[in-house]
Amino acid sequence: MSNLLKQKAAAGKLIEFGMVRHTADNIAQRNNDKNEHQSFFQGQGKILLALSQNDGLSQKELATNLDLTAQSTAEFVNKLVKKNLVTKEKSDKDRRMTVIHLTDLGRQKIDTESSKIPDFLEVLSDEELDQLTNILTKINNSLYDEINNSEQPTLFKKSQQIIKDHFRDWFL
Amino acid sequence: MSNLLKQKAAAGKLIEFGMVRHTADNIAQRNNDKNEHQSFFQGQGKILLALSQNDGLSQKELATNLDLTAQSTAEFVNKLVKKNLVTKEKSDKDRRMTVIHLTDLGRQKIDTESSKIPDFLEVLSDEELDQLTNILTKINNSLYDEINNSEQPTLFKKSQQIIKDHFRDWFL
């Protein structure tokens, strides 16, 4: 009962967090002269992150790993190629496949970018940081389950779930 | 020192959270036959949320409140008008201004939508929910400060900060 109230309170704070962070993100992007925006949890950033954990994936593998359509994936990869952050090359074993590799510049970009710690974490104590990490772990796992279950599990999709579980190990 | 490690851990989890939630969001949107997606922390949803706290704002006020350009705001408002969720009418006091009001349908939509509690909160204990709420409060406050400071504070901008502080009171 009171649990529900607590859930509502947290839910409100989460909406607020989403909104304010999004706003802050937009402002940062506006003020940033170079359009270097790569929020790492969408679009090109997502691809980069995936490759940093597992270089040399094919476009198709990227798409299934990231739950994107092949077309979206192709679009992001092409943009990254233009920026010299990744390379595309046809596989010799299966000439249909295109294998994507990070360039040095790409790897470098990920390193500098992912080492940035958002300012707002500095207001938290050690104890709070531990709590947050712990809570987010639970939430993320719950979301992974949601993702795996939400797709009508065709016999084919089942094999993809295995891949999706790797996703889980990215951020350890 | 060890604080930095904890910050890094939390930062990683936060990136993961952003990514997985974004993915789950996209999937939900795909499976949803009607394209009723309104993530509430961007675009049209943001406007709706603002009006639910404070009906009858002008477009300009919405824009400053939400840190959007007047043009973006106009776009979202027009889309909402088409969906019969809000109404536009010229102010009598100042004929330049357009006052935006929620329709019954709009209010209804917000009610049903904002009463939804994300599934992933159900995996948390009462204690964890309290911790999360507490932590997010701190983080959000820190982000508000960031937003207020990040804009080159022209003399004019200063007056807007007052408005932005209202933003803060939305989710109590």
Place this chain on the structure above:
DNA sequence: GAGTTTTATTCAGGATACCTGACTATCTTT
């Protein structure tokens, strides 16, 4: 081995969320 089906990728086109720049009304100041 020829014919069909399945895959991996691409091209074309569409939606939404933002943005900047260039107007047009309508106050407000001087």
Place this chain on the structure above:
DNA sequence: AAAGATAGTCAGGTATCCTGAATAAAACTC
């Protein structure tokens, strides 16, 4: 009344996604 500030609009652009339709290579079928 002229000049300036303010609220909105129109036009056009970028990024992230999507669906649908086409192609080429591999795998399966008989």
